[in-house]
Amino acid sequence: MARDERGYYSDPPLLVLASLAEGPKHGYLMITDIEEMSGTRLGPGALYGAITRLERQGLIARLDERERRQPYRITPEGRRVLRAKLETLRAFSHLGLKRLGAT
Amino acid sequence: MTPRSARRLLSLYPAAWRDRYGVEFLALLEESRLTWRILVDVIAGAGREWIRAGGALSRSITVDVVQDARVGARSLSRTPVLTAMACLTLGIGVGANTAIFAVVDAILIRALPVDRPRELVAIGKMTAVDGHTTGATRADLFSFPLYRDLRARLETDRRAVTGLAASGTAGPVDVQFGNTAPGDAEHPNARFVSSNYFSVLGIKAQRGRVFAPNGDSPSSAEPIVVISDSYWRRRFDRANDVIGRRLKIDDADVTIAGVAARSFDGEIIERPTDIWLPLALQPIVQPRLASIANRGTSWLLFLGRLAPGVTLDRARAAIAVAVRAELVAHATLPGEGARLAKLRVPVASGRQGLSGVRPKFQAALVTLQAAVGLLLLIVCANLANLLGGRAAVRRMEMSVRLALGAARGRLVRQLLTETALIALCGSVLGVALASWGSRALQVAAMSAEASQAAGGGIDLPVFVFTLLVGVVTLFGTGLAPAVTGSRADLASTMRAGARGLSASGGRRARIPVGAWLVPAQVTLCFVLLTGAALLARSLRKLESDAPGFDRDHLVVAKVDVQRRGIVGPGFMALANQLSARLAALPGVVAATYSQNGFFLSTDADAIVAVPGFAGRTSDDSLVTYDLVGPGYVRAIGGTLLRGRDIEAGDRASSPSVVVLNESAARFFFGDREAIGRTMYFDVGVPTTVVGVVADVHDHSLTTAVERRAYAPYVQQISGETHPSLTLSVRTAGDPASIVSLVRSAIVATDPTLPQMVVAPLESLVSNTIREQRLVATLASVFGGVALLLAGIGLYGVMSYAVTRRTAEIGIRAALGADRSDMLRLVMADGLRLVAFGLAAGLPITVWVAHALRTQLYGMPILDPIAVTLPIASVLGCAFVGILIPAVRATRVSPTTALKQAG
Known part of the structure; x- marks a missing residue:
């Protein structure tokens, strides 16, 4: 993963949603999953900032606690929001890359 | 990281957040390595949560407040x-x-916006900030020579003040910029000040420079002025190149040397100064005004800075001694020294500047x-x-x-x-x-x-x-x-x-506990109203009383002969020519002229010697006087009691004559006949009394008329040559209608003669009773407000009382009580409170009336109208305040009341 740091994509809530779209995870798993997925390693503060926000917005929800690690799952509303955001990103990246002359 | 470090980091978060996410967050932290990056990340996260928590809290408070306000507004609107x-x-x-x-x-x-204002001391009569008198020297308004002597004396021994500055009126000045025509001159507020004025006050220039302290010698006066910040803004729009601009003030070409500090606009609080002129420049600016070198020309007030450690009282004594010593040292007339040595020298704190107001x-x-x-x-x-x-x-x-x-x-x-x-x-x-x-x-x-x-x-x-x-x-x-x-x-x-x-x-309780407030209000209201009524009645008296002249039919016109330098025979010719032309105007009954005129704040006084009269104090030989034209008493509508008026036959060459007012005649001659007696004025010429005129309030309605003499202008009973011309025109009809005719008649006689004042006398008179009018008006307004409040108070208390008695009233009504009985019942309760208040107010009113005595100008203290009118108003207002709830009470239907009771 030796990528240029400037190429990282960092929008913690979106990253969290995308990570949970695959299945419920607890915090540490999310961090590693997100790093694998996007190359961005979220700190605990940033991660829980995103979790707090998403939970309040009803886009993710808790599963039953197992030991101290609290797993979260994505809600149907969260899926909808994630899909909409990613569609926008796709259209945006498509257009952006076209302007750059990339194939 | 260790559980300990993790707990530390968690403690940075708000409690509510910790409650929800604390356990899982700790677990996550313990699985993370403690690096700077993580540290920063967690601290930033904690900050975000605090902000979010604060926002939520304030939102919830806002929601509550808005909700409370909405409910409150609804409740109030009921x-x-x-x-x-x-x-x-x-x-x-x-x-x-x-x-x-x-x-x-x-x-x-x-306090004045100057350096250490507490150290300032003001010397002279405050009300004379615009004073300019000629004649006898005085101890409350000073001459330029006296200033120089006094300053030298005080600043040398430094026992009272370390610096002594002087300022004096410049009167209305004409200011011309560059090539403007003389007719377009502006008239900013200007004041002559001594060269050390700014340094004594500790005022610096924000641009250019202020005057440098020097000897104030007229021979070496520099033709510069300092302007105020406000004038710089108003007239020059804060132009950067204002320093060095040239302007013409009256007769002098001067240069703007500086703009004074922003906050400072002079030592006179009621009238900001626009332009400061060096005192020593006065002879150049106003060359035809009586010389400032003359010790009889009093026009300056002083501001001094107390020497270190000197109290105001000690300074007061030292200054008074010094002023009297200077006055006595230059006494010219025999016996004058004794008079001067006894004069009171007004010395007060200068912290708040000078003010005539x-x-x-x-x-x-x-x-x-x-x-x-x-x-x-x-x-x-x-x-x-x-x-x-x-x-x-x-x-x-x-x-x-x-x-x-x-x-x-x-x-x-x-x-x-x-x-x-x-x-x-x-x-x-x-x-x-x-x-x-x-x-x-x-x-x-x-x-x-x-x-x-x-x-x-x-x-x-x-x-x-x-x-x-x-x-x-x-x-x-x-x-x-x-x-x-x-x-x-x-x-x-x-x-x-x-x-x-x-x-x-x-x-x-028939009347609620707070009810004692109602009599208290009634009392205050009654006292205020009586005070207001007394002041208003005395104002009315001042406005309508006959002041000894025909106040409703006079136009006064003051022309500036000094500016034109008209003196000697030319002056008398001009005066006679003007009054003849004015007398010929349609609607004019008579016209004459005098030196000082009416209500124009210029006056003259002289020391007289009267054979057979020995004054008890030196002041007794003082008399104010005016130099007048022929037919003066007749022209102003005065009442000649005995003898004759000043006539055209009184010429420069004929024997000196004078008309005295009644006060002067009685003062000098008692019950004996004054006509034919001889008096000696300043110049020592024997002058015969030829007439006695009823007292004329020619300068103030509120003070007693002074002893006054009217002498022919042509004979110049006093040695002073201070030509000043005021024309008095008496009309048959409304004086305001001929003001423009008077103006054009003056222009027709001499087109270049500056006209300073042309106005119906009544407008000048009403200016002099401005403060009486203000106080009377305000007192009336507050009296009215108090009346309104008392009414509201009564209304409030009575409606409360009625509400509480609804059931009782209903039962009474059900038992057959008459509606008018009910009304009487409730009214009596209320009116009893009012009666208490009025009774308590009476002695206080008498006391207040005594305190106001000096402002009543001869009104009886317990003027019947001024006492009965407030009582009637209070009763009337109270009546309405009580009647509304009382009527409502009688309208209560027995069933409603009984339902409430049941």
């Missing part, structure tokens, strides 16, 4: 009259206090401030009454809400919110009233431009203070009913309500 009255009451209280205090602050409290208004302003302070107390009492009554009426609602499980704190908050809403509305109203009122007051008390200079009228600190007082009082008055109201327990309230009696469940 009692619109009461709410409006409470707002109006508070608005008036806050507004009146702020308005008066703004003026009190501007005139009485605020302050001494006149001081007592009045303090009185008014005390009155509005009381008014505020009454306002608070009234509010307590209104809100208390309201809270009591709502006890039932409160106890039901409590019984249904409402939190007590919530109810208190609700009641307080309602109070706060009233405070807000009242304050907004108060601000509006105060800003309008204080501006009007300042314009009335000072001048339009001074009030402009004083800014928006209301000082922010003043307003905040008054607002605070209002809000604190309001909450004080609102809190008690709120707390007791919220404590109401359902059962006892229901029981009390059922009995239709006092909600406190105690002794039957």
Whole structure:
């Protein structure tokens, strides 16, 4: 993963949603999953900032606690929001890359 | 990281967040390595949560407040009259206090914006800031030679002051810029000041320079001026190149040397100075005015800076000694030294600068401030009454809400919110009233431009203070009913309500506890109204009394002969020519001229010797005089008691004659005949008394008429040559209608003669009683306000009382009581309170009338109208205030009342 740091994509809530779209995870798993997925390693503060926000917005929800690690799952509303955001990103990246002359 | 470090980091988060995410966050932290990056990340995360928590909290508070306000507004709107009255009451209280205090602050409290203002000492008569007199030397207004001697003496021994500055009126000056025509000259406020004026006051230039202290020698006077910041802004639009600009002031070409510090606009508080001229430049600026080298020309006041460690009292003594010594050293007439040695030298603190207005208004302003302070107390009492009554009426609602499980704190908050809403509305109203009122007051008390200079009228600190007082009082008055109201327990309230009696469940109270406030209000209102009526009546008397001349049919025209340098025979010819032309105008009965004229604040006095008369004090030989044209007494509409008027036959070559006023004739000759007697004026020429005229209030309506002599202008009884010409034109009809005719007649005689004043005399007269008018008007306004408040108070108390007695009244009605009986019953309760108030007010009124004695100008202290009118108004207003609730009481249908009772 030796990528240029400037190429990282960092929008913690979106990253969290995308990570949970695959299945419920607890915090540490999310961090590693997100790093694998996007190359961005979220700190605990940033991660829980995103979790707090998403939970309040009803886009993710808790599963039953197992030991101290609290797993979260994505809600149907969260899926909808994630899909909409990613569609926008796709259209945006498509257009952006076209302007750059990339194939 | 270690659990310990993790817990530390977690503790940075808000408690609510920790409760929810604490455990899992700790687990995550323990799985992470402690690096700088993680540290920063966690701290930033904690910060975000705090911000989010704060936002949520403030949102929830806002929601609550908005909800409370909405409920409060709805609740208040159910009692619109009461709410409006409470707002109006508070608005008036806050507004009146702020308005008066703004003026009190501007005139009485605020210190000059100079360096260490407490060290300043003012020497001379404050009311003479525009004084310019010739003749006998005085100890309250000074000449230029006296200034130089005194300054040398005081600044050398330094026992009283370390610096002594002088300033004197420049009168109205003509200022021309560059190539403007003489007719387009401007007339800014200018003042002559000594060269050390700025250094004594510690004022620096914000641009250019101020005057450098020098000997103030006219021979080496530098033709420069300093302008004020306000003038720089107004006239030059803050032009950067203003320094070095040339202008012509009267006859002198001068250069602007500097702009004074921004905050400073002169030492005279009621009239900001635009241009400061060096004292030594006066002979060049006004070459034809009586020489400033003359010791008889008094026109300067002094500001000194106290020497270190010297108290005002010690300085006062030292300065008085020095002034008298200088005056005596230059006495010219035999026996004058003894008179001069006894003169009082006014020395006061100069902290607040000089003011002709302050001494006149001081007592009045303090009185008014005390009155509005009381008014505020009454306002608070009234509010307590209104809100208390309201809270009591709502006890039932409160106890039901409590019984249904409402939190007590919530109810208190609700009641307080309602109070706060009233405070807000009242304050907004108060601000509006105060800003309008204080501006009007300042314009009335000072001048339009001074009030402009004083800014928006209301000082922010003043307003905040008054607002605070209002809000604190309001909450004080609102809190008690709120707390007791919220404590109401359902059962006892229901029981009390059922009995239709006092909600406190105690002794039957027909009139609520706060009712003593009503007589107190009536008392204050009565006292204020009587005071106001007395002042208004005395003003009316001043406005209508015959002042010894025909005040309704005179036009006064002052022309500037000095500027034109017209002296000697040419002057007399011009005077005669002008008065002849004016006398020939249509609608004019007679026209004449004199040196000083009427109400123009110029006067002259002389020392006379009268054979057979020995004065007890040296002042007894003083007499004020005016040099007049032929037919003077006839032309002004005066009453010749004996002898003859000054006539055209009195020429320079014929024997000297004089007409005395009655005061002078009686003073010098007692009961003996004055006609034919001889007096010696300054120059020592024997002068025969040829006539006695009834006293003429020619300079002030409010002070006693001085001993006065009228002598032919041509004969110049005094050695002073100070040509000054005022024309008096008496008309058959409205004098205002011929003002323009007079102007054109003067132009026709001499087109270049500057016309300084051409106005109906009445307008000049009313200027001199401006402060009396202001005080009378304000006192009347406050009296009216107090009346209104008393009415509101009575209304509030009585409607409360009636509400409580609804059941009783209903039962009485059901048992067959007459409606008029009911009315009488309720009215009697209310009127008893009013009677108490009036009875208590009578002795206080007598005392107040005594205190106002000096401002009544000969009115009887207990003028029947001034006493009966307020009583009638108070009774009338009270009657209405009581009648409304009383009538409502009689309209209560027995069934409603009984239902309530059952």
